[in-house]
Amino acid sequence: MKDSPLLVVEDLRVTFDTARGPVEAVRGVSFELGREKLGIVGESGSGKSQTGRALLGLIARNGRIDAKRLSFDGIDLLDADERTMRSIRGARISMIMQDPKFSLNPVISVGKQIVEAFRVHTRASKREARERALAMLSAVRIRNPEHVFDAYPHEVSGGMGQRIMIAMMMIPEPDIIIADEPTSALDVTVQMQVLAILDDMVSERGTGLLFISHDLNLVASFCDRVLVMYAGRIVETIAARDLRSAQHPYTRGLLNCLPSIDGSSAELPVLARDPEWAL
């Protein structure tokens, strides 16, 4: 499975300049992404989203991205000019956000938005783009693609909206998909269906998936490998199937404080944070 990695990240740092001085949100993160499902888990403020966004240079204006190495298919993403980045964003590395309500344009029909996403990156004709868009809507298991093509975002459910987002991201056949909490806003059964679509993309097309989530159980059952982040750093890298036997006290603490369907109703162990984890 693991031939040459699609993406190499070495000592990534994201710093924001604030009124109180610089704040380092990501503090020296290194990992490689192959044709696999790589999870990043952590709590809010751990830097997991900023790590994902930094790969595409999507950082707020007061932020800076530094790294020893940030390379994708031989391209240095740090030194790339805006033109090169535009040819990568969406076409070769694309991103799925948490909430389709805020990611889709509310005044443009769903189909038009998918067609646009396709034609920005290729020279396809309108007709060809339409056909591809419809095919992609079926691929994400939308039963009535013609109907959904003409619908506006407010007319579709959350689960449908997220499938539309995925269709839009998949249509240029990117090498890497960064998915930031792609299913957190969805009902659990819909969540499983959306994950299956992403899963199949990785196994059938060899896409690399960076899956950012706060949900340890989900990541343990869905991903191949997991990076656990705390205070801007990776504290543990572990095979997903071994997550439940994780060694780092933070990872263990997070797992222990989860209520479970089979568990008792006794008090949950709370996480005692060790200042050393953040060093």
Next chain:
Amino acid sequence: MSVAPMIQVEGLDVIFGHGSRAFRAVRQVSFSVEAGTSYGLVGESGSGKTTVLRAIGGLLAESAQVRGVIRLAGEELGAHRSRAFRRRVQMVFQDPYGSLHPRHTVDQILGEPARVHGLDRVDERIRRALKEVGLDSSFRFRYPHQLSGGQRQRVAVARALIIEPEIVLLDEPTSALDVSVQAEVLNVLGRLRREHGLTYVLVSHNLAVVSHMCDALAVMQHGAVLETLDVDQMRTGVLVHPYTRQLVRASRGYDRAAVETLEEFDA
């Protein structure tokens, strides 16, 4: 005869809108909650679980048509909720960012319900309420924006408890929180229930949270209760309805093979 349940809901219907645009959000929902226990309402979005909770609390819009009977300790509730009712029944909402007044200090937020209900020794009550949810008195003069999400939800719990209610209605009280903070808030809620003999109705989409917190639960879909069961039945998998089985299975994590077996359950 046995004591009347603390909460009894019988044949509850809630309809929003009129005529051809009428939408039946809740259909013939019945369940009862014994005093001092915790009852869960689970379901996916749009299942009507929050509407049931708001109907009990009397928080539905005036235009909503509510039919059926809701009894509190055997006494039937009318269309309007009295101040005495609000003294007995309090609510904690999902979003700790939206449910606290942004320009009131914690002191004002906690003091207001105490004063509205004409309680004495407000100052002492505020200090005690904060202590009970695990916040020290340095939090009294802070504003919500100076608190973390977990601290805000603790303030919301303190606000509900300061007037010493018997029943607390909890609407997804921890879904906006990190799991480590969720554990702390769930522990606080569990401890307060034991210490004060409170009755909870907890609405959640998270089966693990409901299983942890509740003695019994109702599974809802499309506005109706599909089945009611106690927590042991859910844990051991004695589930009658295929929808419930699917929900429990999906809640246990991702399983590629299981996705193919997912069924649609139409209204």
